[in-house]
Amino acid sequence: MMPPLEGIRVLDLSTLLPGPLCTLLLADAGAEVIKIERPGRGDEMRSYEPRFGGDSANFALLNRGKRSLALDLKQPDDRTAFLELVATADVLVEQFRPGVMQRLGLDPAALARVNPRLVYCSITGYGQHGPLAEVAAHDLNYLAQSGMLGLSAGADGTPPLPQALVADIGGGCYPAVMNILLALRQRDATGTGCHLDVAMADNLFTLMYWGLAEGQATGRWPRAGRGLVTGGTPRYQVYATRDGRHLAVAPLEDKFWHAFLQIIEAPQLEDPALDPQATRDAVAHAIAQRTADEWLQRFEGRDVCVALVATLEEAVTHPHFRARGLFDRRVRNADGAEIAALPLPIDARFRAGGTSASYPSLGEARPQEFADTPGAERFR
Template identity: 40%
Template sequence: MNGPLASLKILDFSTLLPGPFASLLLADMGAEVLRVESPTRADLVRVLPPHVDGVSASHAYLNRNKRSIALDLKKPQAVELVKQLVSEYDIVLEQFRPGVMAKLGLGYEALKAINPKLIYVSITGYGQTGPFKARAGHDINYLALSGVASYTGRQESGPLPLGVQLADIAGGSLHGVMGLLAAVIQRQVSGEGQHVDISMTDCSFSLHGMSGAGFLAAGVEPDMQNQVLNGGSFYDYYRSRDGRWFSVGSLEPQFMQQFCEAIGKPELARMGLSPKPEDQASLKRAIEIEFEKRDFADWCEVFAALDACVEPMLKISEALEHPQLKARGVTVQVPVDAEHSQTQIACPIKFSAGLPQPRHIGAAVGAHTVAVLQALGYSEAQISELKASGAVA
């Protein structure tokens, strides 16, 4: 089983989360991904705790199924090696600030001259153009600057530092994969490659969805807890007597009626349809009072049999044991070596034809350098010479 993307060969220059998560999805779906890593400046994810047998769990996951070649791109011999590889690996994924790859002699125009079919995907914080293009940033900055954080949180406590990296993954990784695959489809038609410019800030701005459309078309500025879906209505989280939480999303009348009957307050159902902020505030307080009367386990039993858009907030350990997630196979065993494996998050995309089995966890820096050079036709003496020069490791 090869996977739907078995025909793609990708040179991955990215580090940290956005690019590696994108290439993880591609590798899981069968693409051949070769990471180009520095032998002297390690990807910081490699040292991110927790570690299992000395290997970062995050690195082992994000870089599974990928090979690694260690190249010092400041050495001309290493740059020439990349140019050789581009004739075969005709997709490049990079995450440097704009202009860095060009200074190394590996920008889009330079590599396009070698292979006109090259697809070159750049994932950056702010994109290849604009006054912020060279500015440093992280997930929290992109969410703040794009306006997403402005209505995500509580009025009394402010915006929330999300537990997941929304701009990095939904912005950089997923949009990066979409752009890359769209360029592949166009290349199949035109025979030409192109440069795909992914700005995590741009992509975060696109996540405004309904609220953004409401502002652009109708001038309604979203704020914290003033929208139906951001805490401005009963659509929210509620705490049980023992300090656990439930999500209540019973927006439709038939769900709201079931929910209100389940908590013993059927008369509250009519308030769910009211657009008045004061009605929603009263409704929320009434729901809070009811939830505080019972423990988490009691409420789980109450709502388990109902189809009312009410679910418990689970910890990761609990989510793994939930029958729905277990049935969907959200984890997979990935080989560490011939005798051992590691439990990791599985590829979430399901194909009727299936996907190839995971091959290995994230590899050591340069684990496949020799094999890649041999495939390019280098002799043992030439490889030894390259290693002595510091160009490869």
């Protein structure tokens, strides 16, 4: 089956994570992605550790199957080459601060005059307008500003550092892909592209639907250590075992909770609402009496919503994820060495290419390579 985005040309001016992951998803679905990089240095992600060949392993995972074109958009010849590419493109992705592309004369209005069918996607932290639009920030700042970070707290009340870049991926990359696909569908009907304003901080509120519902409906806004999924119930906690491992315990429904209590031999804790803290302490005491392996054996085959808090290495090698084929695809460097490609949330039937693909060296492509493709004829 032909990949659904075959024939779609994407110009990627982004660096680091949100934009490159967005265009990786598009490439995996068949799009031709041309990565526009600064001559000499390229994407900052190339310099990160650890190394995988000449560039970083991070860069390799995020840029599998793309091409790299080194252009200085302030130089007349390179600018001309870029605008010729714009005339043949379907999508452009950039994540500069608001105003940067306008100062270069490459803002959405200017490029729409070159190619009115272009879907122009801007990914920023706080969007193209508003009081915070020009504020410098990273993932942790967006989580803090949106209220998400404040919903978690450590023993001393300090929120722990999240171990996933939720704003970059959940607030930036995924909404960008979604809206690009919607814009392409709309373009099919209207013949006209558009400008997409993807703000990472904005999109975090979607992930806190339950907190918004509770706060607005009752006036009781959730706080860390309270609420159904933020530490307020013994039914949704992490408990330490005797050997220093941890179990993620989430038997929220009564049937799971009752089964869980029977296994840990604490049926007297049937109603945790009477004294949540006492119940949590009692469960913690019970779990601390056995090792993680002993508990996993007891929970085996039972519907109790309990899982071991695995290390990343344990998760990658778990038979379930291996059986799902998550790490079957490969990315290779210029020396021919390979590592597992980044698993992507794209159905296998929509993926392009084979199981192994390379990532581009800086500036390996030349503008003339893209001049005679079928897509170039669409706007001549």
